[in-house]
Amino acid sequence: MTQLILEQALNGLQFGLMLFLLAAGLTLVFGIMDMINLAHGSLYMVGAYLAAAAVAASGSFVVGVLLAVAGTAVLGALLEMTVLRRLYTRDHLSQVLATFALILIANEAVRMVWGDQPALLNPPDALSGPVELGGFSYPAFRLLIIAVGTVVALLLYWVVACTRVGMWVRAGASNREMTEALGINVKRLFTLVFAAGAGLCALAGAMLGPLLAVQVGMGESILILAFVVIVIGGIGSIRGALVGSLLVGVVDTLGRALLPWLLRSFLPGEVAANLGPALAAILIYLLMAAVLFWRPAGLFPARG
């Protein structure tokens, strides 16, 4: 039993870290520009497809992932400069409609280029097997995801918390006008943030690709989770995105694995079998509701 819990906790951590890669960009975009970008999930999808193509072409997983990250970052910057920039001053409804259109366009574009079948993205051969972790075996590739996620999270945290660029980003998130009045070109800063966010999306897509399917529509389901994360964490806060991601990742994964079993211990078998999965599926929304009840602005609000 402990082994199952431990394994699921690691899975939760791994999923949470990948969620963080998505949520980090999303929360900054939402926080600084007050912009709801539904197309964030499309960048995740495009990143995964680019990774699959680049890994196949180069024969190297590392080279493929790096190419996908760079390519998606450039794509993100272009998207920001051509389309999204025009939406900042619009209301949220216009932003939702326009970026929803971008999702449809991205999905069709990917279908046209790569076809209906899911793309094949395999983990590197050296990491395709399990490793022994003090008594139980755990997939080596999932450990790599945890390692990459941890390193990137720490790096991102360092950039945002300790560098001047990070201070500008935080300042811009809490008071854009004052940040500009102190000499920072927030427009250009934002293109940079958007490109970085797109690159992180691609990294998450490339790392999760071998575990989940690389297919059209993969961005939408994870986008909803990413929004839950940033609402829980506090919009515009990187620290909030990290804590929220880990919470959602662990609660969702552990909930799905353990809740049916927990319910069986005090409910009749049939009720538990029906209720368990249903309850597990809405667990993170219950978590979000609870957080919003006690902390309406999220755990770490960026605007004080």
Add this chain to the structure above:
Amino acid sequence: MKSLLEITGLEVAYGQSQVLFGVNLSLAEGQVATLLGRNGMGKSTTLRSLCGLSPAPAGILAGNIRFGGETLGNWTPDRIARAGIALVPEGRQIFPNLNVRENLVAFAANRRAVAQPWTLERVFSLFPRLAERQANMGNQLSGGEQQMLAIGRALMTNPRLLILDEATEGLAPLVREEIWQCLARLREAGQTILVVDKYVERLIRLADQHTIIERGRVVWSGSSAELDADHGVWHRYLGV
């Protein structure tokens, strides 16, 4: 004396309603000037337009703002700031999610390579209280400390012109006096300053030039001695 700032015939509107009807103001390097008038007469709008903040640039209907020999026109706020105008805004606008030290170093710059630039150390020696609180977040400060931080933050950009909107509003008398003394020291150091406040008597001691605005128009301007001599002006336009 060559003027650093030259505002001529500035007309500004918020959407349909015009609030400035031809404001003129000029300020020489090293001078301290004030902008006076009752609330809602257009002082803040003048300062905001100067910094490129809304309703500028779209709201600027007519007029000209020249700074350091260049016409600001429809420059963005960040470009104006980099040209050397630093704002201490109404309500301080300290970044609540940055600590005191970060609020200062984030925007530090010495774009005109002045010989003795403002540094963290110099700001801390001007406001020792900020040094004690450097690890505190912006939203944990008292009003006076926030104002000191807002001034320090502006100085860290080594501006040619320092603008203060409602420099001592909402501060306790002792803290207010501390801010006045700080401004006097900046003046001695040769800093050009444009300040909005309502304490006329204190401003007469601090500043060289005064401009009074009434319903978006300049109705009086002159030196400290002239303003001191004509208390009728105070009653008519400032309600003192």
